[in-house]
Amino acid sequence: MPKIRLDGLVKRYGAVEVLHNIDLTMEENEFTVLVGPSGCGKSTTLRMLAGLDIVSEGEIYMDDRPISRLEPKDRDLAMVFQDYALYPHMNVARNMSFALRLQKRPKEEIDLKVREVAKILGLTEYLNRKPGELSGGQRQRVAMGRALTRDAGTFLFDEPLSNLDAKLRGQMRAELALMRQRVQKNMVYVTHDQVEAMTLADRIVVMHGGYIQQQGTPEELFKRPVNKFVAGFLGSPPMNFMDVTLEETGEKFFARGDGFRIALPGRLADRARRVGQSELTMGIRPSDLNFDAAAPDSEAMDLRVSISEYIGAQSVLICKCGEATVTVEVKSETPIALGETLRFAVRPEGIQLFDKKTEDAL
Amino acid sequence: MSSQSFNRLTPYLFMAPAAIIMAIALFYPLLYMVFGSFRSWDPSQSLSETEFVGLANYIKLLGDEAFRESVSVTLTFAGTVVVAEMFIGVGLALMLDRNIRGMSLLRTLFILPMMIAPVVVGLVWRFMYHPTDGIFNRWLTQLGLPRVDWLGDHALMSVIIADIWQWTPFIFILSLAALQSLPRSALEAARIDGATGWQQIIHIKLPLMAPVLIVTCLLRLIDAFKVLEVILVMTEGGPGLSTEILALRISRTAQEFRELGEAAAMSNYLLLLLMVLTLGMFTFTRWQEARAQQLNKVKQEEG
Numbered sequence: 001m002p003k004i005r006l007d008g009l010v011k012r013y014g015a016v017e018v019l020h021n022i023d024l025t026m027e028e029n030e031f032t033v034l035v036g037p038s039g040c041g042k043s044t045t046l047r048m049l050a051g052l053d054i055v056s057e058g059e060i061y062m063d064d065r066p067i068s069r070l071e072p073k074d075r076d077l078a079m080v081f082q083d084y085a086l087y088p089h090m091n092v093a094r095n096m097s098f099a100l101r102l103q104k105r106p107k108e109e110i111d112l113k114v115r116e117v118a119k120i121l122g123l124t125e126y127l128n129r130k131p132g133e134l135s136g137g138q139r140q141r142v143a144m145g146r147a148l149t150r151d152a153g154t155f156l157f158d159e160p161l162s163n164l165d166a167k168l169r170g171q172m173r174a175e176l177a178l179m180r181q182r183v184q185k186n187m188v189y190v191t192h193d194q195v196e197a198m199t200l201a202d203r204i205v206v207m208h209g210g211y212i213q214q215q216g217t218p219e220e221l222f223k224r225p226v227n228k229f230v231a232g233f234l235g236s237p238p239m240n241f242m243d244v245t246l247e248e249t250g251e252k253f254f255a256r257g258d259g260f261r262i263a264l265p266g267r268l269a270d271r272a273r274r275v276g277q278s279e280l281t282m283g284i285r286p287s288d289l290n291f292d293a294a295a296p297d298s299e300a301m302d303l304r305v306s307i308s309e310y311i312g313a314q315s316v317l318i319c320k321c322g323e324a325t326v327t328v329e330v331k332s333e334t335p336i337a338l339g340e341t342l343r344f345a346v347r348p349e350g351i352q353l354f355d356k357k358t359e360d361a362l
Numbered sequence: 363m364s365s366q367s368f369n370r371l372t373p374y375l376f377m378a379p380a381a382i383i384m385a386i387a388l389f390y391p392l393l394y395m396v397f398g399s400f401r402s403w404d405p406s407q408s409l410s411e412t413e414f415v416g417l418a419n420y421i422k423l424l425g426d427e428a429f430r431e432s433v434s435v436t437l438t439f440a441g442t443v444v445v446a447e448m449f450i451g452v453g454l455a456l457m458l459d460r461n462i463r464g465m466s467l468l469r470t471l472f473i474l475p476m477m478i479a480p481v482v483v484g485l486v487w488r489f490m491y492h493p494t495d496g497i498f499n500r501w502l503t504q505l506g507l508p509r510v511d512w513l514g515d516h517a518l519m520s521v522i523i524a525d526i527w528q529w530t531p532f533i534f535i536l537s538l539a540a541l542q543s544l545p546r547s548a549l550e551a552a553r554i555d556g557a558t559g560w561q562q563i564i565h566i567k568l569p570l571m572a573p574v575l576i577v578t579c580l581l582r583l584i585d586a587f588k589v590l591e592v593i594l595v596m597t598e599g600g601p602g603l604s605t606e607i608l609a610l611r612i613s614r615t616a617q618e619f620r621e622l623g624e625a626a627a628m629s630n631y632l633l634l635l636l637m638v639l640t641l642g643m644f645t646f647t648r649w650q651e652a653r654a655q656q657l658n659k660v661k662q663e664e665g
Contacts, residue, residue, distance in 0.1 A: 052550050073556035085547035089569045098565070099555035132657040150555070 002063040002076075002153055003028050004049070004186060010057035011044050019044055019210045022058070026203065031180055031187045035197040036207035036233070042190045043158055045207070049188060050156050051075055062154075078147035079156040082163060084139045086131040092118075092142050093127040096149045117148045120182075137168045144179070154186040161196065176200060194234050198222070206230050228281060228359040231352060237286045237316055239352075240326045244282040246272055254298070255282050255353070258322025263298040265348040271362045272353060280362070281354040286316065286329040288350025291336075295345035303328065304341045399626035405616075412623070419627035429628065431603045432611040435518065439607055440586035443525045448579055450526065451533025452571075456563055459541045469538070476531045484595025487524040488513070491596070517597050517605045524592055529585070533578055540574035541567065573650055580643040584636055608632050 004026040011019035019041045026032045034042040047053040049060060051072035060068045067075050078099075086095050093114050094101075100110045118124045121141045131139055140160065147155055160176075161169045173196060180187065180200065191197055197204050198218045205215040206229075214226045218234075225231035231239050244255040253269035255262050262282075264272060272280070292300065303319035303326055310332060317328040317336065328344060330336070353362040394409070399419055401412040423429045454472070458465065475483070490496050491512035499509045512520045544567060552566045568575075590609040593599065599606035599614070606614075608628065616625035 050550075050554060052553070072550075072553045073558075077554060079551065079554045081547045081551060083545070083547050085545065085551040087548055087552070087566060088545075098552070098557075102556045102561060102565075130657075146551075146555075 002186065004154065004188075005061040005064075006045070006049070006058070007061065008058035009045065009048060009055060009060065011041070011048060011053065012056040017056075017210070019048075022212060024205060024212065024215065026186060026188065029184050029186060031189065031200060031202045032205060033189045033191060033197040033201035033203070034205045034207060035191055035194060036213075038192055040207040041210040042192075042205075042207050046156055046158055046188060046190045050077060050079055076153040077156055078150040078152040078154075079158065080143045080147050080160045082159040084131070084143040084163075086139060086142055086146070088131055091128050091130050092123060092134070092145075095131065095142055096145045098146070099150045113149055113151075117145045120148070120179075121145050136164055137172065140164060140172060144176075148179075148183070152185070154188065155183075157187065157189040157191075159191055160189075162191070162193070173199060195236065198234065204234075206233060208233075224361075225352065226361050228283065228354045228361075231283050231354070231361070235285055237327045237329065239283045239285050240324075241354075242282050242284075242321070242324050242326070243356075244280055244353075246278045246280060248273075255280070255351075257282065258324060260301040260321065261298065262301070262346055262351070263348075264351065264353075268351060268353055268362065275355070275362055277355065279356050281356055281359075283352040283354060284326075284346060284350055286327045288347040289326075289328045289344040290347065291328075291330055291334050291342060292345035293343050295343055299348070300343050300345045301326070302341050302343050305336055305338055308336055308338060395626045395629055398623055399630050401623050403622040403626075405620050405622055415623070419623045420631075423624065423627055423631065428603060428606075429611065432606050432608050433631075435603070435606055436587060436608045439518065439522060439525075439589070439605075440583060442522050443529065443586050444579060444582050446522070446526050447530045447533050447582060448575070451530045452537045452568075452575065454530070454534050455537035455541055456567065459538060469535075472534055473531045475528045478528070480528075480591035481595055483524065483528050484592040487520075487527075487592070488596045491520055513597055514601055517601060521593050521596055521605050524596065525586070525589065528592070529582065533582065536574060536578045537571065540571045544570050576646060577643060580639055580646075584639050584643075587632065587636060587639075 006022050006024040009019060009022040009024075010017065022041075022045060034045060036042050044053060048055050048068070051067075051070060055068040058068070059066050062075070087098065090098065096114050096117060097110045100113065114127070115124070118127055121144060123138070123141055123145055126134060126138060126142075131142065134142065140163075143160070161172050164172060177200060189196075189200060201218055203215060204218055204221050206213045206221065208229050214221055214230045221230060222234055225234065228241065232241065242257045244257045247254045247256050247261070253264040253272050255264055289301070289303075301321055303317075303321050305317050305319050307318040309316040309318070313332055315330055315332045315334070315336070317330060319326045319328060336342070354360065355362065398409060398412075400414060400416060401409070402415045402418070403409065403412040458469065458472075478486075490498055493499060493509065493511060493514075496512070498512060502509055510516060548570075549562060549566060552562050557565060588609055589607060590613070593605055593607055594610060594613075597605045599610045609632070612625050612628045612632070615621050615628060
């Protein structure tokens with residue numbers, strides 16, 4: 001299964017450049033997820049990889065073979081579309097076997113392959129139905145089946161789950177993860193849903209405004225975001241951001257904000273000293289704040305709870321800290337009363353600092 | 363009358379003028395024609411003075427060489443033009459369904475022939491087909507080729523060409539609209555599945571366009587059976603009976619041969635033919651709707 005390399009990829013529509021100089025390498029058999037808000041260029045990147053959109057500049061390599069001028073059919077890929085893109089006039093079996101029939105493979109081989117894939121996806125009893133007679137989840141499965149029957153080297157997914165309802169989406173996500181274990185192929189997956197990205201990906205590529213913001217394993221991106229956008233995009237509920245002023249007291253650095261003054265851990269203090277700016281943005285994930293009435297002043301924030309959202313085992317508290325709004329994730333059994341001001345300890349490893357102007361992480 | 367029942371009647375009240383005009387303009391002449399077709403009827407007589415002859419007019423027509431020739435010309439004409447127009451119209455639509463600069467202008471140009479009055483079309487083509495001064499024969503002479511007797515030996519072919527020129531745009535615009543409403547992603551999926559341009563047309567585009575194409579084809583067929591003006595202006599049915607389509611035969615029977623009853627019977631034969639076609643179209647659309655409903659039901663059940 002080929003290694004895919006995007007080299008300086010640019011996409012322009014007329015005079016408007018929507019993708020700027022995308023460099024990206026996807027290793028063999030890697031599950032790569034392109035994630036970002038709508039309009040960030042993730043779908044365009046995928047469509048250029050598929051050959052459905054023309055590359056304005058740059059090159060795509062598959063195992064060092066340039067493919068950006070090849071027809072989609074010559075790129076050895078299969079694709080699953082957001083709206084499934086099934087052929088409405090063909091039944092499920094014919095939808096799944098279309099590519100093989102075009103290749104004029106022997107009929108027995110096609111039948112065997114279709115039945116095998118249908119069995120994996122639980123579609124055996126629907127083989128004679130037309131797409132119009134199937135539910136959304138079944139259609140999604142047929143679309144997946146069509147890609148699997150193809151037996152291509154690379155699988156492309158363009159927001160395949162976003163037309164499904166929440167419950168079905170969770171179920172299909174799990175099935176995708178299972179399929180992923182069984183089928184060792186390159187997979188490139190586009191989504192705007194960071195949960196899908198985090199759960200499925202070997203490598204996440206976060207895009208924004210036509211640029212790659214950061215790429216790496218889900219854990220890397222979650223723990224060490226390179227800028228405020230990535231930090232705020234990944235993780236649910238999203239990271240809290242607060243304006244802080246750096247203060248140096250003796251050997252120690254403190255981040256002073258509206259109603260708190262927190263000591264910075266050594267590594268951050270070093271970096272803050274090097275930057276030499278005093279006005280910064282501090283980021284703390286809701287899970288890095290722990291209810292602890294006994295925490296010392298320099299490691300805690302006092303928050304007034306205004307809303308408590310009960311989710312089950314966890315509750316999300318929306319609190320006020322001066323003028324800023326801060327979300328906190330706590331165990332549901334934590335004794336909380338609305339309107340109360342409580343003390344939350346800040347996990348020092350969880351603190352992130354960002355340049356106010358460039359929004360880059362320190 | 364209570365205000366409630368008056369309210370219920372309101373829609374009918376509003377529809378009444380249209381319904382009355384419809385009844386007078388459509389059903390009165392129709393019934394008049396059906397009634398007349400059973401009678402021996404000279405234009406100098408009023409209908410009440412005519413003699414009832416039963417099915418004599420219909421039976422006479424079945425044995426009439428000229429009428430049979432006219433039916434055969436009509437069928438040949440309608441069949442040929444519709445087949446040719448479907449091929450060219452759909453073909454053009456498939457070729458022009460893309461974003462090229464100036465395409466909207468090109469599309470407008472293609473539609474122009476349809477907007478010209480049939481009498482004008484007939485005149486223009488008659489001049490172009492003129493044996494010595496017509497543009498076709500002038501070209502042929504310049505190329506050193508023998509002249510063609512367009513409206514003589516090849517009259518039927520010539521009127522067929524003129525009709526194709528005028529009505530292909532109709533099929534073209536409807537096919538183009540059908541093409542542009544096809545699901546884009548299904549076509550993209552076909553490209554990824556490895557379909558060449560031709561395979562996309564045969565396996566995806568044409569089957570998905572089929573409902574529109576069938577209705578378009580029937581509409582054109584119905585129209586082709588009723589054609590009159592262009593042929594009247596170009597050949598007046600001649601030479602001999604070679605281009606005498608039914609509509610022309612009917613008007614000649616009524617005016618030259620003064621056989622109103624026979625002309626009415628002929629019209630009824632044509633009407634019957636058109637009814638069969640219309641019913642065919644009606645059944646097809648009903649079948650389509652029923653199928654769509656069934657699909658919706660299945661979808662809702664599985665929700």
